[in-house]
Amino acid sequence: MYNIRKPYMKPDSRLAEIVRSNPSMLYVLEYFQADYMIREMTVSEFCGEHKIDVNLFVAISNIYNGFPTESKLNLDAACIPVVIQFLRNTHFYYRNEKYPEIQSLIDELRKVNNAAEIGILEKFFAEYYAEVDEHLTYEDRVAFPYFEALYRKFTGAAEAGTIAKFSASEYRDHHTDIEYKLDELKNLLIRYIPVGHDRTVRRKLLTALNDVESNLNAHSAIESHILMPLVIDVEKKLAR
Amino acid sequence: MSTEKNTYRIGIVEPSAIVNEGLGILLLKAGDFDLYHIDDIADAEEYIADYKLNMLIVNPMLIVQQYRDCQHVKRKYPGVLWAALVYSYFDNNLLEQFDLRINITDTPEKIIGSITEKLDKENHPDAGHSEPLTDRELDVLRLMVQGLLNKEIADKLNISIHTVISHRKNITQKTGIKTLAGLTIFALSNKIIEL
Structure with a gap:
């Protein structure tokens, strides 16, 4: 989870104050596709303007702020497509911004440090990223469409047809593996990669890895504490 | 090493929201835990299966009330540790059924310490001893990084596959990789091999 403790958000908090004290809120706004000229708006006013369920916004923001999720969120099932869109936007950020940035830092590292270990690190990262990509694709093409179909069925918008099966435990295994490899990458950089003239680029690389790590942690907390309970609830109601 | 960054998954089975959230915040502040608030024992089984919980922290009263459910869950998932959250007098026979007791009057440090110690002991019995690799483990490591399979390593070193696997386990445990x-x-960086 994010390691800096920030003010806890409530619906009547001034949004600007929260964003000012916690830069990771910028990601939350971006993934909700909200631009900001927040002025003196409270969180609920901001949500009203952007048509975002305020309870969902608060729950997600507090995850990014590093607070534990309340056990009973009582979110509306209509949050399902919104959370999915939010998560799809995080995928876009990983694919098109963060991982390319990490890749280019590794390329830079290679230019200033010619230790043989860097070549292996590069390969390691390529394999790791292939796994991340596979997982994101799995979510985009299997998991999310399954949840969306379930939601459409729930609202009566779709025929009660067959929905492609999806495995919650497989979903979680992916996560564990991705988190583990990212941690190992950091571990190798800190402990074992020989030093070249690379202090600055190594710091940038580790900072980028830390960023993506906390972002991924928030991503999986949203999935396990917000999205999955919503989906399980809908599944239960449909089974009745 | 790898054990430093182990996220344990803990279910708190406690009907009181104050106690549940309070303990949850203490744990989250102190360490890397994933927490799940569970309302009663009957739900615990589902959580253990879905989220692969390492530990349940349980209000002992619930065991009295749902004895059969508890026994069933315990038998089905023997790997899960049970910690009693003791906040009033409970019979010793009851508390003996738990792997760990947490007294609500203990300091947060003591509570976190005993939970972490128990979990580490259960999950990494040898953790904390960062010994150097033995000669045999170095042999196995050299062959592993050349891309040899367990069977090939076993043949080369004249040992059983089983022994190779146990060397590999030790290597990972000692290096954290x-x-x-x-x-x-x-x-490479320890000059065990050269390119």
Whole structure:
């Protein structure tokens, strides 16, 4: 989870104050596709303007702020497509911004440090990223469409047809593996990669890895504490 | 090493929201835990299966009320540790059924310490001893990073596959590195191999 403790958000908090004290809120706004000229708006006013369920916004923001999720969120099932869109936007950020940035830092590292270990690190990262990509694709093409179909069925918008099966435990295994490899990458950089003239680029690389790590942690907390309970609830109601 | 960054998954089975959230915040502040608030024992089984919980922290009263459910869950998932959250007098026979007791009057440090210690002991019995690799483990490591399979390593060193696997386990435990690429970097940077 994010390691800096920030003010806890409530619906009547001034949004600007929260964003000012916690830069990771910028990601939350971006993934909700909200631009900001927040002025003196409270969180609920901001949500009203952007048509975002305020309870969902608060729950997600507090995850990014590093607070534990309340056990009973009582979110509306209509949050399902919104959370999915939010998560799809995080995928876009990983694919098109963060991982390319990490890749280019590794390329830079290679230019200033010619230790043989860097070549292996590069390969390691390529394999790791292939796994991340596979997982994101799995979510985009299997998991999310399954949840969306379930939601459409729930609202009566779709025929009660067959929905492609999806495995919650497989979903979680992916996560564990991705988190583990990212941690190992950091571990190798800190402990074992020989030093070249690379202090600055190594710091940038580790900072980028830390960023993506906390972002991924928030991503999986949203999935396990917000999205999955919503989906399980809908599944239960449909089974009745 | 890898054990430093182990996220344990803990279910708190406690009907009181104050106690549940309070303990949850203490744990989250102190360490890397994933927490799940569970309302009663009957739900615990589902959580253990879905989220692969390492530990349940349980209000002992619930065991009295739902004895059969408890026994069933315990038998089905023997790997899960049960911690009693003791906030009033409970019969010793009851508390003996738990792997760990947490007294609500203990300091947060003591509570976190005993939970972490118990979980580490259960999950990494040898953790904390960062010994150097033995000669045999170095042999196995050299062959591993050349890309040899367990069977080939066993043949080369004249040992059983079973022994190779146990060497590999020890290597990972001692270095904190699991992947082959990671181990190659480890071996290179410690001059165990050369390219």
